[in-house]
Amino acid sequence: GAVVSQHPSRVICKSGTSVKIECRSLDFQATTMFWYRQFPKQSLMLMATSNEGSKATYEQGVEKDKFLINHASLTLSTLTVTSAHPEDSSFYICSARYSHSGNTIYFGEGSWLTVV
Amino acid sequence: GENVEQHPSTLSVQEGDSAVIKCTYSDSASNYFPWYKQELGKRPQLIIDIRSNVGEKKDQRIAVTLNKTAKHFSLHITETQPEDSAVYFCAASIDTNAGKSTFGDGTTLTVKP
Numbered sequence: 001g002a003v004v005s006q007h008p009s010r011v012i013c014k015s016g017t018s019v020k021i022e023c024r025s026l027d028f029q030a031t032t033m034f035w036y037r038q039f040p041k042q043s044l045m046l047m048a049t050s051n052e053g054s055k056a057t058y059e060q061g062v063e064k065d066k067f068l069i070n071h072a073s074l075t076l077s078t079l080t081v082t083s084a085h086p087e088d089s090s091f092y093i094c095s096a097r098y099s100h101s102g103n104t105i106y107f108g109e110g111s112w113l114t115v116v
Numbered sequence: 117g118e119n120v121e122q123h124p125s126t127l128s129v130q131e132g133d134s135a136v137i138k139c140t141y142s143d144s145a146s147n148y149f150p151w152y153k154q155e156l157g158k159r160p161q162l163i164i165d166i167r168s169n170v171g172e173k174k175d176q177r178i179a180v181t182l183n184k185t186a187k188h189f190s191l192h193i194t195e196t197q198p199e200d201s202a203v204y205f206c207a208a209s210i211d212t213n214a215g216k217s218t219f220g221d222g223t224t225l226t227v228k229p
Contacts, residue, residue: 032215033215034215034216042221042222043205043222044205045219046216046217049215049216091157093159093160095215096215097214097215104150104165105162105214105215105217106162107159107160107161110158110159112157
C-alpha cells in the first residue's frame, strides 16, 4: 500500500521559535495532502489542504500566517509552526490522497510538538 | 458543513464478544464513510470503508453497514481480541475529497482478556 512518512516524530522547541514538520509520500505522487491537529483524547481536526504548486486552503479558524504550509513537489508538503507557543503543543498529522486506490487517504506517523 | 456524531465514546467488551460503534452524519451529499483505528500516539489506519452505493461491506471480523435514508453507519467487530483495543474514528466525506473528511469524536474500545 501507499506509504506516507512524517518527520520529525517528536520535537520540543522553545516559545517564540519556529518548527518545521515534513510529510512525504514515499511511493506515489500526491497532488493533495492534508494537515490535521489532534489534541489528546480528541478527534482529528483538519487544518488545511495542501495543493502542489499552489497556496494551501485553510479551514476556518486556522491562522495561515502561523501555520505555514508549502507543497513544493508532488511528494513533499511541509508545515511550519511559526512563533510557537505552549498552546500550539499538539499531535500534528498529515495525510495524502492516493488516487489509484479510489481516493483513499493514507496518514503519516504524526509529529508530537511540545512547546516549552 | 458536515457534522458527524459517534457513539459510544467508550466501549468495554469481553474477549470474543462483538462490538458495535455507531455514527450519524448530517450532509446528504456525503458518500464515502471510512473507519480508522488509532493506537495511542500512532497514525490512524484505515480498517474498512463503504461508499453510498452499497449498504454493507465485510472484511473478515469487521463489517460496516450504511443506512443512507437515516444517515447513519455502523462498525461491527466480531470475535473481539485484546489487540482490537484502540480508538476508532468514523468519518464522512464526499468521495472525491476524502482528505476533507469530518471525523467523529472517536470511541475507545477496550477488549478484556
